[in-house]
Amino acid sequence: MGKQEQAAISPTRAENYSEWYQQVVKAADLAETSPVRGCMVIKPWGYAIWENIRQALDGMFKAAGVKNAYFPLFIPLEFLEREAEHVEGFAKECAVVTHHRLEAKDGRLVPAGELTEPLVVRPTSETIIGESFSRWVKSYRDLPVLINQWANVVRWEMRTRIFLRTSEFLWQEGHTVHADAAEAMELARHMLNLYEKLATDYLAIPVIKGNKSDSERFPGAVETFCIEAMMQDRKALQAGTSHFLGQNFARASKILFQSEQGKEELAWTTSWGVSTRLIGGLIMCHADDDGMIMPPAIAPAHVVLLPIFKKDSDRETVMAYTDTLAARLREKQYMGRPVGVEIDTRDIGGARGWEWIKKGIPLRVEIGPKDIEKQSVFVGRRDMGHREKMSVPTDRFVEDIADTLAAVQHTLYQRALEFRAAHTVTIDDKKAFYDFFTPQNTDMPEIHGGFALSPWCRDPACEAAIKDDLSVTIRCLPHDEALRGADAGSCVCCGKTAKGRAVFAKAY
Amino acid sequence: MGKQEQAAISPTRAENYSEWYQQVVKAADLAETSPVRGCMVIKPWGYAIWENIRQALDGMFKAAGVKNAYFPLFIPLEFLEREAEHVEGFAKECAVVTHHRLEAKDGRLVPAGELTEPLVVRPTSETIIGESFSRWVKSYRDLPVLINQWANVVRWEMRTRIFLRTSEFLWQEGHTVHADAAEAMELARHMLNLYEKLATDYLAIPVIKGNKSDSERFPGAVETFCIEAMMQDRKALQAGTSHFLGQNFARASKILFQSEQGKEELAWTTSWGVSTRLIGGLIMCHADDDGMIMPPAIAPAHVVLLPIFKKDSDRETVMAYTDTLAARLREKQYMGRPVGVEIDTRDIGGARGWEWIKKGIPLRVEIGPKDIEKQSVFVGRRDMGHREKMSVPTDRFVEDIADTLAAVQHTLYQRALEFRAAHTVTIDDKKAFYDFFTPQNTDMPEIHGGFALSPWCRDPACEAAIKDDLSVTIRCLPHDEALRGADAGSCVCCGKTAKGRAVFAKAY
Numbered sequence A, B: 001m002g003k004q005e006q007a008a009i010s011p012t013r014a015e016n017y018s019e020w021y022q023q024v025v026k027a028a029d030l031a032e033t034s035p036v037r038g039c040m041v042i043k044p045w046g047y048a049i050w051e052n053i054r055q056a057l058d059g060m061f062k063a064a065g066v067k068n069a070y071f072p073l074f075i076p077l078e079f080l081e082r083e084a085e086h087v088e089g090f091a092k093e094c095a096v097v098t099h100h101r102l103e104a105k106d107g108r109l110v111p112a113g114e115l116t117e118p119l120v121v122r123p124t125s126e127t128i129i130g131e132s133f134s135r136w137v138k139s140y141r142d143l144p145v146l147i148n149q150w151a152n153v154v155r156w157e158m159r160t161r162i163f164l165r166t167s168e169f170l171w172q173e174g175h176t177v178h179a180d181a182a183e184a185m186e187l188a189r190h191m192l193n194l195y196e197k198l199a200t201d202y203l204a205i206p207v208i209k210g211n212k213s214d215s216e217r218f219p220g221a222v223e224t225f226c227i228e229a230m231m232q233d234r235k236a237l238q239a240g241t242s243h244f245l246g247q248n249f250a251r252a253s254k255i256l257f258q259s260e261q262g263k264e265e266l267a268w269t270t271s272w273g274v275s276t277r278l279i280g281g282l283i284m285c286h287a288d289d290d291g292m293i294m295p296p297a298i299a300p301a302h303v304v305l306l307p308i309f310k311k312d313s314d315r316e317t318v319m320a321y322t323d324t325l326a327a328r329l330r331e332k333q334y335m336g337r338p339v340g341v342e343i344d345t346r347d348i349g350g351a352r353g354w355e356w357i358k359k360g361i362p363l364r365v366e367i368g369p370k371d372i373e374k375q376s377v378f379v380g381r382r383d384m385g386h387r388e389k390m391s392v393p394t395d396r397f398v399e400d401i402a403d404t405l406a407a408v409q410h411t412l413y414q415r416a417l418e419f420r421a422a423h424t425v426t427i428d429d430k431k432a433f434y435d436f437f438t439p440q441n442t443d444m445p446e447i448h449g450g451f452a453l454s455p456w457c458r459d460p461a462c463e464a465a466i467k468d469d470l471s472v473t474i475r476c477l478p479h480d481e482a483l484r485g486a487d488a489g490s491c492v493c494c495g496k497t498a499k500g501r502a503v504f505a506k507a508y
């Protein structure tokens, strides 16, 4: 796009990142706010992303021996009370069902039939799954139990942001039970690897794997593993977590089993999840000032065919050519799915192509009488400028479709990787650290900072001081030794001996 | 099964059908009641059926141009008030959210943060989807809109029965908007045909397609189409409905569009749905006194391999043979899915085979040292007696797997069809009609009745009289002319001129 040209999305990322995000969601027709405060309507073009994420992950889960099940939407209050210490973190803001009937009264409907015990709409199914596990598991022969649930959950939010923080969202939560610690730990790590695979191979989002610090760890977990991604405003987004819960959860839920030696023992458990939040991350990682850019591996559709005819006499020829091309493309596969083809025949001029640019479809294909004469099509790639369109022989376009999509996928991943590299710095010095995370314009902070790899002494006090001063948190203690470095150097906060580097960043 | 032998499920169907049903659900490990009144836990073996139903239907929907979307779990009270006349039928018993916070008080958690307007947990998403449609549809160019949602819904039930009637259940609801009546009507009929295809080709349940009578019609619908199936207690189960809503729903939800002629017009809409209730129907149609019988087309798995070794020295050979066989089978496809193979190595004697019989897996394959010597396997089919096992050369078993599964599928469908035929009678006489539907033992009614094809005058008074006297309802006015017959004869109730035959039955 030329410098003078106006972007399709206003404001641009540089002008107002947060508002740009909302406008991309709208322009791409991904979702909308609903009449229910804090809840969203996920529109077909956005929901298809979730369907593709679900399909990809579900296949990986099943290959790992995980089975899907479904647990009740409602949680009895006593379940939360029983584990009140544990639910401290999230159970306060939730939807509470107190009545089971509506009655007409003075022309209005009013709640009636008060429940003796209120029910909570699940903020997670952890407690109710734990209750089931306590009944399902009796002997070592019943183990491991590997269960996953795809469902909606509700956490009442006062300040919401579509996909990123909504009162209701969709997610999967996996829960597993094991006879020994090592097996549980290995499972938790394996699930993190699957999330990494989802992020890199499907979402084209590079991630850093690591452990959470004590203060950022999931309540009740012995170890929380996470993948962290950099958004285009250089903030971090936690894109998935996997928890090794030790025997804590089994103790709270009374999950006991008789061991091979006939002894009654507490089981070892894990839990792990990702949510529709990932779609927010996908947008913030890839979209540009012209709208959404869909990685082909999870794109709702791969190609839009845009037939062009000025004369009615051309109509039949062009449409026949278009339909044949669509059929040929749909017979091809990319990443285990048939190539998804949309045909847009609307006669609305240039707005048609721009709509698809904003929706982020990987390939736009114009088909006019002259193209047909040459047996070629005119192809625009969403990862390139909107003017860089190429005439490609139709047969070759069809033949190469999977390779072309793979090339788009690769470009997006590389671009995100380079962006992250450009905004990840190794900082040992406290002043440099503070400078890195302090905007120059305090009234309207510009996009600044990024990931800082800095030595940390492991003292929560240093972590807290940095959080207070800069709203910067420890995203993870990276698994990659090249990032973590040696257990040497001085803490970027207190100067005492550090135990490797942590990833510091502002975060969603 | 020999006459003397005890069945695996107690009581049997003949002894106590209703209790037999509960025991099959339990023995097959399909689902269980939960600590939340009226809600069930769908266990992996039961949930997989729903996943397979979902996959089959979703593919058919998408081929019909339908897109999935997701709407909020909560419905504002005013939405129900606005359409109060319309929701009369189901909105009274529902879960009402009145608070959005829990607070600790005297060691307990109590609801806090009262909402200014209570929210209802969706008993259906109809009203909130209607609200979206009213904003999405502006011009004839936006039509048709073809939307489907897979979700959980809640209708507070006092007397519940697992899968058949639960407070929370899973379903899909489709909603479409059209510019003209004929297109909407055609869509509603097409969806009914897809449900018929699901029932016959996947669930192996024969169904009768038809229209509901005025009194059984969905509130607000101009025409309700349904498929009705016969269970083994000869009662009917409505297995799917599709509604042509005319302009009624568009009027209530203000779905207006500008026509090609520039006129503002009310749109024409449809809705259609099936739910986890289908799993209850599947059980009641196919299961026998030994437990569940899974139609291969929606079975959670197709084959269980049961390695047998008495000596430890045989173990390695048998397990290697088993694993190889599993791998070969998994490369095969049946009905668009890879053949699903379970391996059960537990050393629990005869209980092992019986567990799989009760779970209803289509094929059980025993593999012992002698089978391996002969390069054969010992196969039991769930649609045959549990003793009728056959030695089959392993290569042939693998080669024929899809055909074998198709044979099981065919047997189940034919058996259900014959059962229905045996218990469907054409009755013109009122006394015979009453006899047909009256048990001989009134204290503990035996399994009796079935489907009666009887002439009906179309007067709701006759329908009501029969319902009052016998608890028998008009299931549908069948589309099939061979069933409906001519518009002649005398109403089985009042003797006046009938307009074709209706299907009368007791129903779930």
Ligand SMILES: [Zn+2]
Binding pocket: A456, A457, A458, A459, A462, A491, A492, A493, A494, A495, A496
């Ligand atoms: Zn320090």
Ligand SMILES: [Zn+2]
Binding pocket: B456, B457, B458, B459, B462, B491, B492, B493, B494, B495, B496
């Ligand atoms: Zn009559």
